[in-house]
Amino acid sequence: MNIFKRIYCRTFQFFFKVAIPLLPYRQPKILQSVEDCAHILKSKNVGKAFIVTDAGVRGCGLCDGLTAALDQNGIEYSIYDKTMPNPTADAVEDARAQYVAENCKAIIAVGGGSAMDLSKACGARIVYPKKRLDKMAGILHVRKKLPPLFAVPTTAGTGSETTIAAVITDGRTHRKYAINSFPLIPHYAVLDYKLTIGLPKNITAFTGMDALTHAVEAYIGRSTTRDTRKKATEAVKLVHDNLKLCYDRPDNAEARKNMLFAAHYAGIAFTKSYVGYVHAVAHSLSGRYGLPHGLTCSVLLPVVLESYGKKAHKKLAKLARACGVADATDEKRNAAEKFIAWIYETNEYLGIPKGFEEIRDEDVDKMSEYADKEGNPLYPVPKLYGRKQLKQLYYKVKL
Ligand SMILES: NC(=O)c1ccc[n+]([C@@H]2O[C@H](COP(=O)([O-])OP(=O)(O)OC[C@H]3O[C@@H](n4cnc5c(N)ncnc54)[C@H](O)[C@@H]3O)[C@@H](O)[C@H]2O)c1
Numbered sequence: 001m002n003i004f005k006r007i008y009c010r011t012f013q014f015f016f017k018v019a020i021p022l023l024p025y026r027q028p029k030i031l032q033s034v035e036d037c038a039h040i041l042k043s044k045n046v047g048k049a050f051i052v053t054d055a056g057v058r059g060c061g062l063c064d065g066l067t068a069a070l071d072q073n074g075i076e077y078s079i080y081d082k083t084m085p086n087p088t089a090d091a092v093e094d095a096r097a098q099y100v101a102e103n104c105k106a107i108i109a110v111g112g113g114s115a116m117d118l119s120k121a122c123g124a125r126i127v128y129p130k131k132r133l134d135k136m137a138g139i140l141h142v143r144k145k146l147p148p149l150f151a152v153p154t155t156a157g158t159g160s161e162t163t164i165a166a167v168i169t170d171g172r173t174h175r176k177y178a179i180n181s182f183p184l185i186p187h188y189a190v191l192d193y194k195l196t197i198g199l200p201k202n203i204t205a206f207t208g209m210d211a212l213t214h215a216v217e218a219y220i221g222r223s224t225t226r227d228t229r230k231k232a233t234e235a236v237k238l239v240h241d242n243l244k245l246c247y248d249r250p251d252n253a254e255a256r257k258n259m260l261f262a263a264h265y266a267g268i269a270f271t272k273s274y275v276g277y278v279h280a281v282a283h284s285l286s287g288r289y290g291l292p293h294g295l296t297c298s299v300l301l302p303v304v305l306e307s308y309g310k311k312a313h314k315k316l317a318k319l320a321r322a323c324g325v326a327d328a329t330d331e332k333r334n335a336a337e338k339f340i341a342w343i344y345e346t347n348e349y350l351g352i353p354k355g356f357e358e359i360r361d362e363d364v365d366k367m368s369e370y371a372d373k374e375g376n377p378l379y380p381v382p383k384l385y386g387r388k389q390l391k392q393l394y395y396k397v398k399l
């Protein structure tokens with residue numbers, strides 16, 4: 001990256017860091033169960049609810065508790081269950097049309113990041129009927145209040161129930177972009193680990209490593225606060241102690257609960273302190289090839305951390321010591337290397353591949369252009385990369 005762009009990126013990041021205490025960050029009100037959603041809608045006399053989910057989640061019966069509670073409280077609802085992984089802008093339009101036709105007044109997302117992000121984007125389009133979704137990409141383009149938004153995560157990964165982000169894919173260009181705006185933070189989040197018990201092994205692995213990536217990228221970035229460092233560290237410890245356990249024993253309630261909180265804490269950390277190039281590159285890969293988000297993050301995480309070299313050693317060493325993969329006697333570099341080695345080892349344990357056969361040479365230019373657009377100047381990464389350096393990351397994970 002040339003010196004002028006470097007100065008521009010660091011200045012931009014500096015101003016956003018200074019502004020953190022002034023910006024309207026908030027956290028959703030935490031609810032214990034889906035029944036609480038029905039009680040709130042009834043007490044506030046909101047009107048018809050719009051449930052956004054996907055066919056897999058609905059098929060597992062994960063919406064049944066919610067619909068039963070809505071029935072019991074006499075609240076009407078309409079269900080949109082066509083969410084697909086990596087939701088597209090067209091799907092958002094489809095959902096919005098149903099919301100409007102059914103005269104709904106509140107949105108309840110039940111599912112993983114895909115259902116939650118589709119709901120957020122749908123809410124944004126409802127309050128901005130004339131603004132195209134891709135015009136909302138980037139930071140602070142959505143300023144109007146969304147309809148009441150409830151998020152019920154059924155995966156333990158994205159933390160979308162507490163973040164300012166909605167990640168949407170343009171089905172035609174395959175560009176996956178993040179819309180980052182304060183009104184997208186859900187008003188309520190139901191954190192009920194029982195909804196995650198049935199997660200298949202591979203999704204447990206991918207989503208858990210996504211949570212780890214959020215925590216690590218937020219922690220090693222240059223816009224942290226005391227609170228985001230604390231939340232990120234807690235999330236890393238929880239993933240370290242619980243992810244393999246969830247993978248081996250899917251019905252271990254304590255481990256599932258801990259992973260749900262790991263994802264949530266990591267979400268709180270990265271919504272203020274941002275992610276980094278793992279996410280910028282991961283989004284371009286899942287947008288282009290339809291790969292699961294958590295899979296792309298887990299493969300890239302150790303590779304990108306290694307590429308930062310000594311710029312990330314100090315902070316990675318702290319995380320290594322906090323979660324016990326290194327101890328006080330390990331010097332900085334050694335501890336950081338142990339942390340990266342632990343990530344490689346965890347990926348292997350969880351059956352995550354080392355790279356992707358899907359990557360084609362002719363796509364790399366476009367993908368690195370998208371990654372550059374997403375990451376620069378926004379992400380306060382330990383080491384800045386221009387397109388040329390970003391391109392190298394694709395080749396490191398190309399099989
Ligand atoms: N908004 C944010 O802050 C943020 C952060 C990270 C990722 N994301 C985005 O979130 C999306 C990924 O979300 P995800 O990783 O949660 O996966 P997902 O929502 O795409 O779900 C993956 C699969 O898991 C299934 N599933 C979900 N819960 C289940 C359960 N309890 N039991 C059985 N099956 C279940 C779904 O049916 C689906 O097939 C990506 O688009 C990613 O870019 C958003």
Ligand SMILES: [Fe+2]
Nearest residue numbers: 158210214297
């Ligand atoms: Fe992520």
